Amino acid sequence: MPGAERKKAMRTPYNVDTQNSCSDCTFRAERQFCNMTPPAVRGLDAIKFMAVYPKGSVLFVEGEQPRGVFIVCSGRVKLTTSSSEGKTLIVKIAEAGEVLGASGTILATPFEVSAETLEPSQINFIRREDFMAFLNTNPEACMHTAQQLSEKYHSAQREIRTLGLSQSTSEKLARLFLDWCDRNGDETPKGIRLKVLLTHEEIAQMIGTTRETITRLLSDFKRRKIIEVKGSSMFVQTAALEAMVTV
Amino acid sequence: MTELTERETLQHRPAGTILFNEGDQPRGIYLIHSGTIELLLRNRNGEWKRMRSAAPGEILALESVVSRRPHEYTARAASPCDLGFIEKESFLRVLDENPAIWFSVLRLLSQGVNASYASLRHVAEARA
Numbered sequence: 001m002p003g004a005e006r007k008k009a010m011r012t013p014y015n016v017d018t019q020n021s022c023s024d025c026t027f028r029a030e031r032q033f034c035n036m037t038p039p040a041v042r043g044l045d046a047i048k049f050m051a052v053y054p055k056g057s058v059l060f061v062e063g064e065q066p067r068g069v070f071i072v073c074s075g076r077v078k079l080t081t082s083s084s085e086g087k088t089l090i091v092k093i094a095e096a097g098e099v100l101g102a103s104g105t106i107l108a109t110p111f112e113v114s115a116e117t118l119e120p121s122q123i124n125f126i127r128r129e130d131f132m133a134f135l136n137t138n139p140e141a142c143m144h145t146a147q148q149l150s151e152k153y154h155s156a157q158r159e160i161r162t163l164g165l166s167q168s169t170s171e172k173l174a175r176l177f178l179d180w181c182d183r184n185g186d187e188t189p190k191g192i193r194l195k196v197l198l199t200h201e202e203i204a205q206m207i208g209t210t211r212e213t214i215t216r217l218l219s220d221f222k223r224r225k226i227i228e229v230k231g232s233s234m235f236v237q238t239a240a241l242e243a244m245v246t247v
Numbered sequence: 248m249t250e251l252t253e254r255e256t257l258q259h260r261p262a263g264t265i266l267f268n269e270g271d272q273p274r275g276i277y278l279i280h281s282g283t284i285e286l287l288l289r290n291r292n293g294e295w296k297r298m299r300s301a302a303p304g305e306i307l308a309l310e311s312v313v314s315r316r317p318h319e320y321t322a323r324a325a326s327p328c329d330l331g332f333i334e335k336e337s338f339l340r341v342l343d344e345n346p347a348i349w350f351s352v353l354r355l356l357s358q359g360v361n362a363s364y365a366s367l368r369h370v371a372e373a374r375a
Contacts, residue, residue: 081368089371091364103357112364135353142349143313143342149356150314156363157288157319160298164370165290208371246290 012052014120019073021045022124031097032151033071033144040138047130052122059100059115059123066104066111068127072096075121076197079113080205090205092155093118093198099148105131106145118197163208167246172207173217174244177227181238190228191235250345251278254338255331266307266322266330273311273318275334279303282328287321299366300325306355312338313356 012018019025022045028034036044048071053059059070062081070077077094091113094100104111105128117123126134135142158179166172177194185192198206200214221227226240255278260266266277266284277284284301298320301307311318312335333341342348 081364083368083372085372087371089368091367103360106353106357107361109361112361135350139342139346139349142346142353146313146349146352146356149353149360150310150316152360153310153356153363154314154316154319156360156367157298160363160367160370161288161290161319163367164296164298164373165288165294246292246294 014052014054016052016074016120016122018050018052018122020050022048025073027073027096033097033099033148036138036140036144040140043134043138044126044141047126047134048124049126050122050124052120053117055117055119057117057121059117060111061114062112063110066101066108066128068125069102069105069131070100070115071124071126072098072100073122073124075123076118077115077121077123078118078202079115081113087208088205089208090202091159092152093206098151099145102145102149103152106135118202165246169207169209169213170217170220171245172209173203173214173221174241176203176207177234177236178238178241178245181236181241185236188235191237194234194236195232196229196234197232250341250348251333251338252331254333254341256333258330258332260324260328260330262324262326262328264324264328266324267318269319269321270317273308273315273335275332276309276312276338277307277322278331278333279305279307280329280331282330283325284328285323285325287323289321299362309352309355310359313352 019027022028022034022041023038025034028041034041034044059077072094074096077100078090079092079094079100080088080090082088100115101111135145162172162175166175180194181192185194201211204211204214218227222229224240226237228235267273269288279301281303284307286298286301288296288298307322308318342352
């Protein structure tokens with residue numbers, strides 16, 4: 001982060017750069033929800049509570065009655081749901097700029113998913129009554145919230161496609177890696193480079209399988225030179241993965 | 248939602264009609280008045296998977312119009328249907344002119360998100 005440009009950011013015990021004021025936030029223009037006109041942002045500032053969470057903090061759990069919405073200002077949050085047999089499925093990794101808990105908060109129905117931080121994160125919270133009043137007086141905020149909900153909808157559809165149409169677990173894993181390459185990959189002479197910050201267990205939870213299966217499949221991908229792992233970086237041969245997917 | 252129904256064009260569609268295909272850019276929203284619409288996904292081998300059915304009272308393609316993104320699924324009439332169609336530009340104009348409608352739109356989108364999570368759980372359990 002360029003120091004001069006990000007001068008409003010402050011360090012905290014979890015080593016997170018925090019933004020205390022939405023109006024002064026240096027990332028606002030890049031964030032779909034927060035990028036509102038100055039009067040609307042001042043309104044947002046007046047109702048938000050800023051907090052910093054360590055890795056592994058549970059923001060809300062599936063089945064809980066919503067107290068409000070959470071805005072991810074920095075860090076990443078995993079959204080999970082549980083099957084009737086108690087297995088965990090990661091439905092999305094939410095990133096900075098996303099609003100969490102909006103559907104339950106708007107409908108006043110229990111949360112459909114749980115949310116847990118994957119790394120130290122700044123999360124701003126808005127109480128339900130304040131959020132609803134904010135929407136009531138800001139068509140612009142309604143539009144931005146509608147876009148957030150639409151994104152969640154599209155993301156869930158993509159996940160349904162991967163889980164429902166893939167013929168095998170290796171195809172699901174190939175599809176997952178291709179999605180990551182599309183969104184966060186860097187092109188290098190050795191292939192697309194990905195930063196893999198999830199454990200084997202978490203990758204397994206993203207495609208509804210077991211940790212053991214992921215470990216076995218990754219070994220297989222390495223042996224076939226489809227991926228190469230160096231520390232937390234993974235170099236991916238996307239053509240080989242494309243050949244494996246049908247969805 | 249009277250403001251919406253005032254702008255709709257009524258259509259009758261026989262069973263089997265494709266309203267839109269996945270990957271298409273959204274042209275507008277569909278209000279289902281009667282009949283059932285199947286929401287389908289298709290893989291590269293041409294295999295279809297039914298995600299869920301949409302019933303009277305539901306509005307289709309709202310999420311694609313709002314996010315200006317291509318449809319993620321194909322919508323096909325499972326029975327003869329009566330639909331109201333509102334073009335994208337006309338719908339967005341209604342929202343501009345009647346901010347109160349936003350609340351209904353947000354509720355519908357929220358229901359869609361929750362229904363998708365339920366479908367996701369169902370698919371994951373079925374494939375486990």
